[in-house]
Amino acid sequence: xxxxxxxxxxxxxxxxxxxxxxxxxxxxxxxxxxxxxxxxxxxxxxxxxxxxxxxxxxxxxxxxxxxxxxxxxxxxxxxxxxxxxxxxxxxxxxxxxxxxxxxxxxxxxxxxxxxxxx
Numbered sequence: 001x002x003x004x005x006x007x008x009x010x011x012x013x014x015x016x017x018x019x020x021x022x023x024x025x026x027x028x029x030x031x032x033x034x035x036x037x038x039x040x041x042x043x044x045x046x047x048x049x050x051x052x053x054x055x056x057x058x059x060x061x062x063x064x065x066x067x068x069x070x071x072x073x074x075x076x077x078x079x080x081x082x083x084x085x086x087x088x089x090x091x092x093x094x095x096x097x098x099x100x101x102x103x104x105x106x107x108x109x110x111x112x113x114x115x116x117x118x
């Protein structure tokens with residue numbers, strides 16, 4: 001794995017807003033297991049809890065069954081990978097204000113919002 005990117009919580013929020021704008025529902029993240037891209041709205045629509053966003057693949061909330069062939073590293077996904085499992089393959093971590101380290105999914109870099117769109 002490449003070097004892990006580390007952000008403070010404030011830096012991570014600022015970077016997400018720079019890339020995708022102020023509407024947090026449009027912020028997009030890439031599952032490190034299956035490469036599925038989902039926005040916050042996708043997790044919300046799937047019934048995921050807030051803490052699952054950018055921490056667990058949206059496939060978990062969609063009901064991808066345990067033991068299914070789509071469970072882990074399913075190309076194109078979504079899968080049921082979670083950062084809180086036995087293997088954490090995330091390349092990004094956020095340090096909270098109280099010093100906790102939280103592994104998160106990387107931002108989708110496919111199409112960043114330009115400064116003009118803000």
